[in-house]
Amino acid sequence: MAEQKGVRMKPELVELLVLAAQEGRTSALSKLYQEFHRPMKRFALLRVGDVMIAEDLVQNVWTKVDRRLAHLKDVSLFRSWLYRALRWEITDWLRAQQKLSYQAPPEPEVQPADSGLSDLPKLIKQLSEDERDVVELFYLNDLTLSETALAMTLPEGTVKSRLSRASSKLKQLFEQSE
Secondary structure (H helix, E strand, O other): OOOOOOOOOOHHHHHHHHHHHHOOOHHHHHHHHHHHHHHHHHHHHHHHOOHHHHHHHHHHHHHHHHHHHHHOOOHHHHHHHHHHHHHHHHHHHHHHHHHHOOOOOOOOOOOOOOHHHOOHHHHHHOOOHHHHHHHHHHHHOOOOHHHHHHHHOOOHHHHHHHHHHHHHHHHHHHHHHO
């Protein structure tokens, strides 16, 4: 199911897999990994700009998920919990990098499949970090509004505002790039 582009695992199935993983079934955790690994890696890549670092950060999160999943009380919050953990991991890495050097991260190695959207990653990169995060979580990773709000630890109204502002900016940037 995770291999089909555009098809997202139903929330009910995610919840069942989380419950099974909490009971120690490694196959359930493996299915969750297969479902979420690629979008998590894309989310990390757009922040750190390096495929290998993005992969390492995502792997670190999955190691923590394996250890901490039993503590998740409400399995319906898994997706937002997962992306919040990834955001924290990225933030920690970025802070460590700032201490080591003041250089900006390299350009992301993202190559969209649709040539008509080839400028989209560059356009998204021009948004503020907060706007980028909500756009990627909501549109690219297909989180619901409430899941995005939970992952960002923001009220839903703030997420709506940022999505609206980001959409307007993207439209303007896209028109300017043509």
